[in-house]
Amino acid sequence: MSDYDHKNFRHTPNKGLFATKILDRAIKANMASLTGGITPAGVSTVIYEWLAHLAMSPGKQLELAQEMVYKSEYLLRHARQFNQGLESAPCIEADSHDSRFKGKAWSRWPYNLFYQSFLLQQEWWENASTNVDGLSKSTENVVSFIGRQMLDRWSPSNFPWLNPEVIDATLEQGGMNFVRGWENFCEDRERRMTGCPPVGSEDFKVGENLATTPGKVIYSNHLIELIQYTPTTEKVYAEPVLIVPAWIMKYYILDLTPEKSLVRYLLDQGHTVFMVSWRNVTSDDRELGMGSYRRLGPKAALDVVATILPDRKIHAVGYCLGGTLLTIQAATMARDNDHRLASLTLLAAQTDFTEAGELSLFITESEVDYLESMMQERGYLDGFQMAGAFQLLRTNDLIYSRVVREYMLGKRQKMNALMAWNADVTRMPYLMHSQYLRRLYLNNDLATGRYIVGDRPIAISDIDAPIFSVATSSDHVAPWRSVYKIHLLTDADEVTFLLTSGGHNAGIVSEPGHPRRTYQVETRQERASYIDPDTWQRSMPKQQGSWWPVWQTWLVERSSKEQIAPPAMGGEEYSPLTDAPGTYVLQK
Incomplete structure (x- = not known):
């Protein structure tokens, strides 16, 4: 029952409402532990919508039935020609990025029929889940994605008795591949249960062979440590470089090893470099939101750098989510007539989330509510859950291929520095992650001028500093066409867009x-006409090599010509607290 408010002509909730909300949250949180954080309500709604529209489309049903018959005939014709010893090209080829069936063993009978049948089914499903009258594009994308995940699970490459490479290895090794595979499985399971990092990670240690560039932590607050790196040249450019990485993972992706360190590269070219290192939050930080991350993150770091080097502008660099947050700070500064930025560089960072790739397919109101329930008890989103979400985008490469290699073939993939960094997961506080998903993914507030900082909205179009935006061609986290949308959002006199080969991490670590x-x-000059991303990609010449020198030259061109002596560590205001890489990066 509820009470009726005669004055305001409305019902007020009863006193037991809070308890019922707690019950709902508890049920969803327990369900989330069984479903991997994917809400069954949202998925079932999408599947029902697709089935309902397909049921009302008899023409589409007839088209799919005909296609099934044709594909069956193609497969039978190929099998007959193969049995007769005739040359016969495969009736369907795998995509260039699909390496499951590249081995020569898959060309033998009957394995060639196994994989071609699978690919034909995959193609049929793609047609079944698209171009259904009345079905929205977003629903089509979700249904298609779900179908691909289900089919990938049942790929013939995942079954030892259907995979010729596994069969050959078993015959050659007398089954020892499965013995090693079982040992690998047991070792991995034990490590997951005890919270230990993957096999081989012990060979990589932060401060020893990872994140080794010398420097000092010259400032810290509850969320960040600010590292100032030791210069490697006698003279430096007057304008320092401040890097804001994502807090989803540890900062040292940009200072991985001496030969794969963007930080060391900038130092060797004569730049003064500062780096933000984020705290690995706990349940006590559950109420830290996007505003706290902005104030204690890029804003605090910019204020410190400006204090150490007064009257000098700053080259600000943001990577991934750090780039999105840095854009929010840059727009806030522009709104408030703060012109301390010499330039703004965004590395694989999105500012418009309307086409944010497959990761956004399940970011619906239902899914966000489900995640909030899951996070509320702990107060944070566990790093392993986030890693699992990223793996779901590339199940072939990141899940099933590993199962085949390590558990069926018994081969361990050698750990490298990038893999060790990727296994060094972090947590995200409840409130921040909830606001991030709602404000950016669901509402797209930043791109539409509705993102509130203080008591007023900000607009990316207010940013007048030169912008350098880097995207990677195989990015599943920040798709390059989504990153390209910065052209539509800014009125800056100059926007330079660079598309490099590689994925979200490997494309940026491109020494x-x-x-x-x-x-x-x-570089798009002022008042230049807009070019859509596909036309841009076709028209721009492809150049060989790393993008780092191109960007570094761009920074130099927007810096003072005369170089100066390197600044003292922490300047006069801040005393060094500890050696780099600091303490926050070591938190587990």
Whole structure:
């Protein structure tokens, strides 16, 4: 029952409402532990919508039935020709990025029929889940994604008795591949249960062979430590570089190893470099929101750097979510007539989330509510849950291929520095993650001028500093076409967009000399006409090599010509607290 408010002509909730909310949250939180954080309500709604529209489309049903018959005929014709010893090209080829069936063993009978049948089914499902009358594009994308995940689970490559490479290895090794695979499985299971990092991670230690660039922590607050790195040149450019990484993972992706360190590269070119290192939060930090991350993160770091180097502008750099937050800070500064930025560089960072890739397919009101219930008890989102969400985007590469390699073939993939960093997971506080999903993914407040800082909205169009935006061609976290939308949001006189080969991490860690790296780049001048991303990609020449020198030259061109002596560590205001890499990065 509820009470009726005669004055305001409305019902007021009864006193037991809070208890009922707690009950709902508890049930959803327990369900989330069984469903991997994916809400069954949201998924079932999407599937029902697709089935309902398909049921009302007899023409589409007939088209799918005909296609099934045709594909069956193709497969039978190929099998007959193969049995007769005739040359016969496969009736369907795998996509260029699909390496499951590349081995020569898959060309033998009957394994060639197994994988071609699977690919034909995959193609049929793609047609079944798209171009259904009345079905929205977003629903089509979700249904198609769900279908791909289900089909990937049942790929013939995942079953030892259907995979010729596993069969050959078993015959050659007398089954010892499965013995090693079982040992690998047991070891991995034990490590997961005890919270230990993956096999091989023990060979990589932060401060010893990871994040080794010398420097000092010259400032800290509850959320960040600010590192000032030791200069490597006698003279430096007057304008310092401040890097704000994402707090989803540890900062040292940008200071991985001496030869794969963006920080060391900038130092060697004569730049003064500062780096934000984020705290790994606990349940006590559950009420830290986006506002806290902005104030204690990029705002605090900019204030410290400006105090150490007064009257100098700053080159601000943001990576991934750190770039999004830095954009919020830059727009806030522009609104408040704060012109301390010499430039703004965004590395694989989104500012418009309307087409944020497959990760956004399940970011619905239902899913966010489900995640909030899951996070509320602990007060944070566990790093392993976030890693699992990213793995779901590439199940072939990150899950099933590993199962085949390590548990069926018994081969351990050698750990490298990037893999060790990827296993060094972090947590995200409840309130921040909830606001991030709602304000950016669900409402797209930042791109539409509705994001509130203080008591007023901010607009990216207010940013007048030159912008350098880097996207990676194979990015599943921040798709490059989504990153490209910065062209539509800013009125800055100059926007440089660079598209490099590689994925979200490997494309950014692209040191000079890295093999097979390419990039495309163009600077849009003031009042230039907009070019859509696909036309831009076709028209821009592809260049060989790393993008780092291109960006570094861009920074130099927007810096003072005369170089100066390097500043003292912490200047006059801040005394060094400890050696780099600091203490926050070591938190587990």
